[in-house]
Amino acid sequence: MSDQQTTEARAEAVRALEVEFGELASQFRRHMQDTANRISPGMLPGAYKVLGTIARLGPITLSALAESLVADKGLVSRTIRELEGLDLVARTPDPADGRSSLLSITASGATRLADARRPAENRLSQALDAxxxxxxxxxxxxxxxxxxxxxxxxxxxxxxxx
Incomplete structure (x- = not known):
């Protein structure tokens, strides 16, 4: 195979990989939307991502959460207010900094998150079964x-x- 053919074949293989990543990303977005809706009808996938991150990393400050999500602090703050209104997240004073709060998932939030994730828990395992x-x-x-x-x-x- 000539260098030109190798370069073209490599470019074609990378384009095919990009298409497959696009399909995988679309499936993941659908999964995120479905899971968010199981937590609370109409919940946006971004709010589900914030909730899941708090569950995984919390207690966490708003600044650290926004940094972890690579997201605008104002947008994350608005999402936190939404999650608080749904009794999924709670704020407590940060003992290390009295001006700041720590965000934690509530018991109700942990239960609802686990319940919402349950239908998809084995999806990857089933897809890889063979x-x-x-x-x-x-x-x-x-x-x-x-x-x-x-x-x-x-x-x-x-x-x-x-």
Missing amino acids: WSLDDIRHLTALLHALSSGEVPGEALPGNTER
Whole structure:
């Protein structure tokens, strides 16, 4: 294969990968919307993401939450007020800084979040059920390399090109 053909084949493969990532992103957005609606009808996916982040990282300050989400602090603050109104999130004084508050998921919020996530808990496991353990581990390693900007440590089996 000539250098030109290799370059074209690589560009085509990257475009095909981009299409598949687009499809995966669309499925993920639908999943986020469905889960948000199970928590509270009409809840936006962004509010679900904020709630899930608080559940995972909390108690957390508004500033740290906005930084974690790479989001505008004002937008996050408005979302927090919405979540407080739904009794999903509560503020408590930050003992380290009296001017600040810590955000935590409420008991009701934790229950509703768990209930909303339950239908999809096994979706990935079911999708990968017919995959070999080696294929799952290999995909994990490749995704890690892609997300971290690293070159995979080993070529795919049977692939001698990089």
